[in-house]
Amino acid sequence: MEIDRAITGSSDQRLRTKYRNATYVIERAFALYQFEEVAFSFNGGKDSTVLLHLLRAGYYLHKEKTDQSYKNQLDGKLKCPIRTIYFESPSAFPEINSFTYETATTYDLQLDIIRLDFKSGLEALMKEKPTKAIFLGTRIGDPNAVGQEQFSPSSPGWPPFMRVNPILDWSYRDVWAFLLTCKVRYCSLYDKGYTSIGSIYDTVPNSLLCTGHSPDSNENFKPAYLLADGRLERAGRAKKFTSECGSASEISNGLNxxxxxxxxxxxxxxxxxxxxxxxxxxxxxxxxxxxxxxxxxxxxxxxxxxxxxxxxxxxxxxxxxxxxxxxxxxxxxxxxxxxxxxxxxxxxxxxxxxxxxxxxxxxxxxxxxxxxxxxxxxxxxxxxxxxxxxxxxxxxxx
The missing domain is CATH 3.40.980.10 (MoaB/Mog-like domain)
Structure with missing residues (x-):
């Protein structure tokens, strides 16, 4: 399986350790729950792209251990037909939508498209398709990561399911080391200076990657993997406020x-x-x-x-x-x-x-x-x- 071979053949000891720990969590989840009982929340971003390929690798390792004939059935591009939840939003970048749909086709992801907010969408989905665990691309630096572990029950008031966070302890550097080592495709926005992608209303290229020319063109930004300090990956998230006339405007986040x-x-x-x-x-x-x-x-x-x-x-x-x-x-x-x-x-x-x-x-x-x-x-x-x-x-x- 190409992901497993790429990582195990890497000289990056830290990346190999992160990979082993993440795939162990995934294998553990596949052992605890039936494949039909788990889902994967994909949003087209770099973290969920990493998780997609970790799921493919974890699925391969799990099947290899539980089905002796499975290894002989594999081709070079293992697919993982896991149920995949995508919250489609009118404020999403077109590039994110395109990348998501193309990725789903490439890897046979069983895409459930939701056009509601996260909580309401999950409630509706789980009434139709009972789900016991959802794989999430949450990392420790994310605003919603505080207090979470690799296996964390959903919050009170939410539909009951287990949040599985295989890359919770991964850093920005780890994410890009994985993507570049495995040579997998990611959303094109990251090559245009975007380092953390939200909506079209609150996301701009990271000014720390500006080449020094006019920042008005995406061609004047270095790719996301060249950001020197991963702690500043959210520096491209603009902050909103309401002006005296009542209209919403975007302002800098303090770094620009x-x-x-x-x-x-x-x-x-x-x-x-x-x-x-x-x-x-x-x-x-x-x-x-x-x-x-x-x-x-x-x-x-x-x-x-x-x-x-x-x-x-x-x-x-x-x-x-x-x-x-x-x-x-x-x-x-x-x-x-x-x-x-x-x-x-x-x-x-x-x-x-x-x-x-x-x-x-x-x-x-x-x-x-x-x-x-x-x-x-x-x-x-x-x-x-x-x-x-x-x-x-x-x-x-x-």
């Missing part, structure tokens, strides 16, 4: 230029963590510099606070600000020392755990090489599911 006439729509708070500032032993100058810089790019700072080196104090201040402001900037108290509590405070405010971030650890290793050991590794512990954390002694969260 923001029209200074729209400053009233973007608010930020700054939180400094440090007993030494409260004791008066040092003077805080960074907050003033941040206020000046933020104002120059279109943000209005509405609140500046200094809190103690205490997890609860940090969490309480973030709790107060995160629901009212577009951005909260936190600095101080981030690091491997016992007094550095900011990361734990952010995690507590968002109700998540602190967990190792592989991409950030790689970044640290790039900066300090073999010195990335012991206490320094603790710098790679970040709030789980919160991906827009900045390097060194500062942390930015929404």
């Amino acid at each position: 230029y923001v029209d200074p006439h729209r400053t009233s729509s973007l608010t930020a708070s700054i939180i400094c963590v440090g007993d030494e500032i409260l004791f008066g032993t040092i003077e805080d100058k960074l907050a003033a510099a941040l206020c000046k810089k933020l104002h120059s790019i279109g943000w209005m700072v509405v609140h500046v606070a200094v809190v103690r080196n205490d997890i609860d104090c940090v969490a309480e201040e973030i709790e107060r600000r995160k629901s009212t402001d577009d951005m909260v900037i936190l600095f101080g108290g981030v690091g491997p020392l016992h007094s550095d509590v900011s990361v734990a405070g952010v995690a507590k405010a968002f109700g998540v755990r602190v967990a190792p971030d592989e991409e950030f650890e790689e970044h640290l290793r790039h900066l300090i090489g073999n010195h990335c050991i012991g206490d320094r590794n603790e710098m790679a512990l970040l709030p789980e599911g919160i991906t827009n954390c900045c390097t060194m002694r500062s942390c930015m969260c929404r």
Whole structure:
């Protein structure tokens, strides 16, 4: 089977490990549920494309173990005729729709097209076709991933089914390493600078991939797999707000230029963590510099606070600000020392755990090489599911 051969023949040890873990989850699901009882949620994006080919590989490995005659029946392009759910939306990119339908034909996916919202669509579908488990391309950095495990029951109030998340622990780098190693087809938008695709109303090419020429043409963006920092894959998601005249407009997400006439729509708070500032032993100058810089790019700072080196104090201040402001900037108290509590405070405010971030650890290793050991590794512990954390002694969260 070509996917299995491509990965097992790769020199990328990390990718091979991720592949083995993901296919184990898939094989486990196929062992727990009848094939007719499982479904696959496909949206045409890079993550679900990875999952499609992992399902093909996992299906092959499962059948190889349970049916001795199966291996001899295979051709080079194994298909996996799994029931596939596609939520079609009028706001989807035409390229996403085309890619989805062509992929379904290529791999014999039994496509169920739903034109309702996710919850209502699932309720209607499961009345018609009872389903016990659904494979999802959720990764830990996704907004809805917090608290999920590789096998997670659906949330209260939703139709009962098991969410199966084989690539939950995969990073942006892992996704592209898999796609490029296996040489499988993916949506063409990723070659035009799109790194995270939503709807036509909230997705633009990632400005970090702009070649420096006019950003008005997709031809002036490098492909998605060249994004250096995978934590910024959602930098192409534009944010919406309603103007005074009531019409919806798109604005930058804070990483690109923001029209200074729209400053009233973007608010930020700054939180400094440090007993030494409260004791008066040092003077805080960074907050003033941040206020000046933020104002120059279109943000209005509405609140500046200094809190103690205490997890609860940090969490309480973030709790107060995160629901009212577009951005909260936190600095101080981030690091491997016992007094550095900011990361734990952010995690507590968002109700998540602190967990190792592989991409950030790689970044640290790039900066300090073999010195990335012991206490320094603790710098790679970040709030789980919160991906827009900045390097060194500062942390930015929404």
